[in-house]
Amino acid sequence: MNTSEHVVEAVGLVKRRGDFTLGPLDLRVPRGFVTGMVGANGSGKTTTLRTLLGLVRADAGRIAMPPIGEVGVVFDQPFVLPYWRVRDAAAAYAASRPGWDQDWFGRLCRRFRLGADERVNKLSRGQGNKLMIALAMGNHPDLLILDEPTSGLDPAARADLVDLLREYMRRQEASLLFSTHITSDLEHFADYLVFVDGGQVVHSGAVDELIEEFAYIQGALTDLTAENTPLIRGLRRGRHNFDGIIRTADTAGFGPGVQIETPTIDRVVVHHVRPGDEEP
Numbered sequence: 001m002n003t004s005e006h007v008v009e010a011v012g013l014v015k016r017r018g019d020f021t022l023g024p025l026d027l028r029v030p031r032g033f034v035t036g037m038v039g040a041n042g043s044g045k046t047t048t049l050r051t052l053l054g055l056v057r058a059d060a061g062r063i064a065m066p067p068i069g070e071v072g073v074v075f076d077q078p079f080v081l082p083y084w085r086v087r088d089a090a091a092a093y094a095a096s097r098p099g100w101d102q103d104w105f106g107r108l109c110r111r112f113r114l115g116a117d118e119r120v121n122k123l124s125r126g127q128g129n130k131l132m133i134a135l136a137m138g139n140h141p142d143l144l145i146l147d148e149p150t151s152g153l154d155p156a157a158r159a160d161l162v163d164l165l166r167e168y169m170r171r172q173e174a175s176l177l178f179s180t181h182i183t184s185d186l187e188h189f190a191d192y193l194v195f196v197d198g199g200q201v202v203h204s205g206a207v208d209e210l211i212e213e214f215a216y217i218q219g220a221l222t223d224l225t226a227e228n229t230p231l232i233r234g235l236r237r238g239r240h241n242f243d244g245i246i247r248t249a250d251t252a253g254f255g256p257g258v259q260i261e262t263p264t265i266d267r268v269v270v271h272h273v274r275p276g277d278e279e280p
Contacts, residue, residue, distance in 0.1 A: 072136030125152035219258030234271025
């Protein structure tokens with residue numbers, strides 16, 4: 001059993017794709033926990049995961065992680081042959097994945113209401129995602145890497161998937177790296193957070209640390225001054241009011257008229273990546 005502190009570790013990772021450059025970034029995924037990777041579309045989340053998995057070659061950096069056969073992987077589109085039936089996909093995975101558990105895979109398919117004879121190209125996007133999740137989990141991997149796995153799922157199906165992942169983490173003592181732009185999926189679920197923007201990691205640490213580091217602020221435009229306006233990230237001005245995110249350490253820069261609250265992950269991400277309104 002591997003007892004190292006991190007199940008994935010990347011140092012100085014760089015990947016150039018056209019005009020976009022990922023990194024250099026450092027990424028560490030704690031073993032035995034749920035790590036959420038958040039950021040806007042185009043921020044570099046998928047490129048990071050594909051580079052970690054060796055699906056694209058890194059231009060620089062060092063990566064340490066389990067062998068690919070021991071990692072369950074889900075991207076937002078099925079990567080099995082479209083004319084296969086569900087049972088064909090399972091047979092292919094069973095032949096290449098050590099420790100494949102057909103009974104467990106069957107239970108997952110029943111939970112997801114996937115029939116063994118259904119063809120991949122006839123599945124909806126949400127059903128395709130469910131198939132890939134069942135395949136990824138079919139050999140009880142110690143590490144799951146899921147890229148936007150709830151994309152295409154309705155709210156009830158998203159909640160069911162999160163429940164399934166909670167159960168899996170509890171029983172298998174596994175590690176999970178979960179990329180999403182639907183940050184509500186990570187509320188009360190993720191232990192650690194990696195916040196990616198513009199190909200860079202702008203925050204990495206425990207979720208509690210993120211919530212403690214930032215605060216959500218709103219108030220009247222008259223509460224803004226030349227001194228405190230630069231402290232607000234993602235400043236959004238209305239006709240009379242404003243809101244945004246500040247560092248908790250900067251709360252003293254604002255008067256008693258403003259409201260300062262504990263932020264959600266979604267508010268931190270949305271306000272952190274938006275450029276902010278110009279002076280009207």
